[in-house]
Amino acid sequence: MVLVSGANGFVGKALCAELFRRGQDVRAAVRSATGQSENIETVPIGAIDGETDWTEALLGIKAVIHLAARVHVMKDNVTDSLDAFRRANVDSTLNFARQAADAGVQRFIFISSIKVNGEATPLGRPYTAEDRPAPIDPYGISKLEAEDALRQLAEQTGMEVVIIRPPLVYGPGVKANFHSMMHWLEKGVPLPLGAIHNKRSLVALDNLVDLIVTCIAHPAAANQTFLTGDGEDLSTTELMQRMGNALGKPARLFPMPIWLLKAGAMLLGKRDMAQRLCNSLQVDISKARDLLGWQPPVSVDEALKKTALDFLLHNPHGCSECSRGKS
Incomplete structure (x- = not known):
């Protein structure tokens, strides 16, 4: 058990x-x-x-x-x-x-x-x-x-x-910044994120769960440390575009210089958020692949679609909490 x-x-x-x-x-x-x-x-x-x-x-x-x-x-x-x-x-x-x-x-x-x-x-x-x-x-x-x-x-x-x-985990029921991102995309709000060329690793909930289940009994997992992810890294711009597609609301993005985006975020007290949006954070999942024979079973686009469908189901008229800035 x-x-x-x-x-x-x-x-x-x-x-x-x-x-x-x-x-x-x-x-x-x-x-x-x-x-x-x-x-x-x-x-x-x-x-x-x-x-x-x-x-x-x-x-x-x-x-x-x-x-x-x-x-x-x-x-x-x-x-x-x-x-x-x-x-x-x-x-x-x-x-x-x-x-x-x-x-x-x-x-x-x-x-x-x-x-x-x-x-x-x-x-x-x-x-x-x-x-x-x-x-x-x-x-x-x-x-x-x-x-x-x-x-x-x-x-x-x-x-x-x-x-x-794990890095950032997303999937049906996700909250916080990922939920806010879906809210703004679904509302069609123009966002200054159209020219960010970083790369960030994320992990879909289904992929994280699958790795955890694999580690329960796999003999090669004993006393090991694994990084996990979806196996495909996205820029912030790519994530916004593909999340918008999953929501059926193409992202309305316009380019803004990174230095200006970060400066504006600092003035608003959102320095940490700007760092996450603009910086890269990539993980190498090859150890799990090599030792455990594990592959992420769900693609990024599949996971984004599943996340979007759940969001739309539970937020048919938008998110009032997001509108008040409480997400």
């Missing part, structure tokens, strides 16, 4: 559904027993922190997939942000993993982040799993520290650890 933490989240729901579809016995560990499929065995855990008791959830479990985390916070009101991330992403992960090892769990799969590698790459020089980590923000630092703690625990206990670092 497989135990999934964070099972009510964006990735967790899709993962549990896919495991069930493939006939895998799966147990969902959630903070509260709401929003999960009735076909999935659910164990309410309450708050997930360094003191959480996982005893009941771990009964009979052979593999754990740890998704629950404190994710990147755009406007963090916590006084000591790094300390908050460490408590949520390091202390809670190590507490969970220690109990898993004591319970006889054979494999612990940790969903980390490409932010462990860093924030940007030179064009055409993607990150690899063997690169020296260079996290910048508290979220990336906490994920790296959790990875290091898990590797030490694996050496001490013999429990196999698998680490997966």
Whole structure:
């Protein structure tokens, strides 16, 4: 049986559904027993922190997939942000993993982040799993520290650890900036993103879930770190154009010099967003291909179409939250 933490989240729901579809016995560990499929065995855990008791959830479990985390916070009101991330992403992960090892769990799969590698790459020089980590923000630092703690625990206990670092994940139900992008495209708003020649790796939800499922039992995955993506990198301009096509609303883009775009973003307090729109961030997924024989099963255009259909289904008249700038 497989135990999934964070099972009510964006990735967790899709993962549990896919495991069930493939006939895998799966147990969902959630903070509260709401929003999960009735076909999935659910164990309410309450708050997930360094003191959480996982005893009941771990009964009979052979593999754990740890998704629950404190994710990147755009406007963090916590006084000591790094300390908050460490408590949520390091202390809670190590507490969970220690109990898993004591319970006889054979494999612990940790969903980390490409932010462990860093924030940007030179064009055409993607990150690899063997690169020296260079996290910048508290979220990336906490994920790296959790990875290091898990590797030490694996050496001490013999429990196999698998680490997966995804870039931005998109798919049906995606929120935040990707959702906002679809909103503006669907509304036909002209955007100054028509001449950005960067390259960024993304990963479709279906592709990430497929790699996670592959890592549950594949012998070559033991104690390895994998980067994942769709296998096709897009510029911001290309992403906008292809997302617009998926929405049935061709993107209305006009060119603006990168320096002017970044300067305007800084004046508006959107420096980080401008960096993501303009800089490159590429990942090399060849390790997963070579070691696991894994290929992303869904193409970028297929995934964008699926994402767009879900968006249009749930936002038939536009998104009121986006209009108020709250997405």
